[in-house]
Amino acid sequence: MTTEPNESSRPALEPTPRNSRWQVRQPWLLGLVLACGILVGANPFRPSDQNPDLTARGYLKFKEILSYVDRDYVDSVNAEELSDYAITRMLERLDPHSVFIPAKRQQQASSFLQSDYDGIGVEFNMFRDTVTVVAPISEGPAEQAGLQPGDRILTVNGQRVSGVHFTTEQLFGKLRGPRGSAVQLQVLRHGLARPIGVQVTRNRIPNTSVDVAYMVDNQTGYIKVSRFASATYDEFKAALGDLRRQGLTRLVLDLRGNPGGYLDRATKIADEFIGGTKKIVYTDGKGDQYDTQTFSRVTGEFEEGALVVLVDEGSASAAEVLAGALQDHDRALLVGRRTFGKGLVQQPIALNDGSELRLTIARYYTPSGRSIQKSYGHGLAAYEKDLQNRADNGEYFHADSIHFADSLRYRTAHGRTVYGGGGIMPDMFVARDTSAQSAYYLRLQSLNLVREYSLNYYQDHKEELDALRFEQFSQSFRITDAQLQQLVARASRDGLAPNAAGLRRCAPLLRTQLKALIARSAYGKAAYFRILNQDDAEMQQALSAIQEPNNPLMLSLLGQ
Incomplete structure (x- = not known):
């Protein structure tokens, strides 16, 4: 699912994600976000004067070679593309998170952390080269203009977009534009014989990073934070x-x-949970230029009360800082799997042509002194295979597959043992759900058939669903075997041969996903997460821990 794409004066860290479950992003952007941490503020960067002669000789050598290539090479070359390539390869020799962002990609890279953008406000997906509305953003221009889930956008301002192989970035460019400007859409709607015209006036669209917040029961709340963007703390x-x-x-x-x-933004959220004046994170760079310490300092909204934090291998950088601080101060119980292991700080440096260098200038450490950064001494290729190696070594399924050196042992405020040097290890390990490993399931997802089936089901049963309250839907609605077979038949028409064993393996996960996606169309985003979390192993483990009145670890964290 894709939404139209989309600041800060204090030190701040990164992008570093993984895909939110079943969310599609462009591969280059995903890689960039996984690679970057951002230290935002006044830019004190100056070229080093430690070896001025070496720096000057290297610069002149590169300039001379590029000039010869541009002038004399047998074929025509793009000198700018060559220099961009050379810069990228040079930075790979430093560390995995120092990156160069060409000017043409800089705006989209920065939009990941913006809190809003100008556009029509619609989540869309591509079903067989057709832009299909998954959901208009609540109270946004698209919703006010009458766009509905399942609407297929055929043209934008008279230009055909259906059946044409546009990239997501190209579609963003057509749907976005300055607020107040109008875009004319031709839309094919379920149940109508002919397309209809819809004019949407663009406006400012919130790009929220707190995905959902709801009460699980009359005491227990749930909040999901997908990234730390400019408005995350306020949200x-x-x-x-x-x-x-x-x-x-x-x-x-x-x-x-x-x-x-x-x-x-992450340290401010930590301050809401940690009382008194306590260290949250510190950074250590070359000399003392980038050395910082951040302490809790305000009276927080939730400094007492049971707190569980869910983490996994996709939790990275600022998310690891927050989780590590709460664990070091024994303020929260961490549940899930070992985090990504990204503990390098990047300084954004704007270049004259509009491109940007994000250069690693420090490492950050948790209050107990742990460095979260995993090793990158064996090169970029090995570093990028780390998560796959974890899977191959069984780490996602067995906690005892994870080994930390004794030299990386640290103590929390209450004396519990924790480890550094490769992410944050949770207090309670939960194995990854293996049903998604079915090859049949992965093909269903790659063909976008699960989302498409859910959206079609919603359109075919809209009146019935509208007559149900969400609570009734949650308790009574079930995906039947017959409906799974309809999905199999639809996949077969797209060339995916039926696979009874593969379907049987992933059927429970498919039932939950289909129900959640139907709920998303019928009742909104919160309903989607409520359904998913009902069968989510980590969430259920978290609820078991937090709702158990005599859980010894939780009692110790609460000082009882």
């Missing part, structure tokens, strides 16, 4: 305050798949 404060008014006394904070973002 979190509003969500937490709303749950407190509903009676929240214990909280599950979901940081799974959170790639990071602005560090100061």
Whole structure:
């Protein structure tokens, strides 16, 4: 699912994500976000004067070679593309997270951390080269203009977009534009024989990073933070305050798949949980130029009460800072799997042509002194295979497959043993769901058939679903065997041969996903997460821990 794409004066860390479950992103952007951490603020960067002669000789050598290639090489070359390539390869020799962002990609890379953007406000997906509305953003221009889930966009301002192989970036460019400008869409709607015209006036669209917040029961709240963008702290404060008014006394904070973002947003959220004046994170760079320490300093909204934080291998950078600080101060129980292991700080340096260098200038450490950064001494290729190696070594399924050196042992405030040097290890390990490993399931997802079936089901049963309250739907609606077979038949028409064993393996996960996606169309985003979490192993483990009145580890964290 894709939405139209989309600041800070204090030190802040990164992008570093993984895909939020079943969310599609462009591969280059995903890689960039996984690679980057951002230290935002005044830019004190100056070229080093430690070896000025070596630097000058290297510069002149590169300039001379590029000039010869541009002038004399047998074929015509693009000198700018060659220099961009050379810069990228040079940075790979430093560390995995120092990156160069060409000017043409810089705006989209930065949009990941913006809190809003100008556009029509619609989530869309591509079903067989047709732009299909998954959901208009609540109260946005598209919803106000009458766009509905399942609408197929055929043309944008008279230009055909259906059946044409546009990239997601190209579609963004057509749907986005300055607020107040109009875009004319031709839309094919379920149940109508002919396309209809819809004019949408673009406006400012919120790009939220707190995906959902709701009460699981009359005491337990759930908040999912997908990244730390410019407005994340304000969104979190509003969500937490709303749950407190509903009676929240214990909280599950979901940081799974959170790639990071602005560090100061993450440390402000940590300050809401940690009382007194306590260290949250510190950074250590060359000399003392980039050495910083961040402490809790305000009276937080939730400094007491049971807290569980969900993490996994997609939780990275600023998300790891937040989780590590809460664990070091024994303020939260961490549930899930070992986090990504990204502990390098990047300084963004704007270049004259509009491109940007994000250069690693420090490492950050948790309050106990742990470095979260995993080893990158064996080169970029080995570093990029780390998560796959974890899977191959069985780490996602067995906690005892994970080994930390004794030299990386640290102690929390209450004396518990924790480890550094490769992500944050949770207090309670939960194995990854293996049903998604079915090759048949992966092909269904890659062909976008699960989402398409869900959207078609919603359109065919809209009146029935509208007549149900979400609570009724949640309790009574089931995906039947017959409906799974309809999905299999639809996949078969697209060339995916039926696979009874593969379907049987992933059927429970498919039933949950289909139900959640149908709920998304019928009742909104919160309903989607409520359904998913009912069968989510990490979430259920978190609820078991937080709702068990005599859980010894939780009692120790609460000082009882």
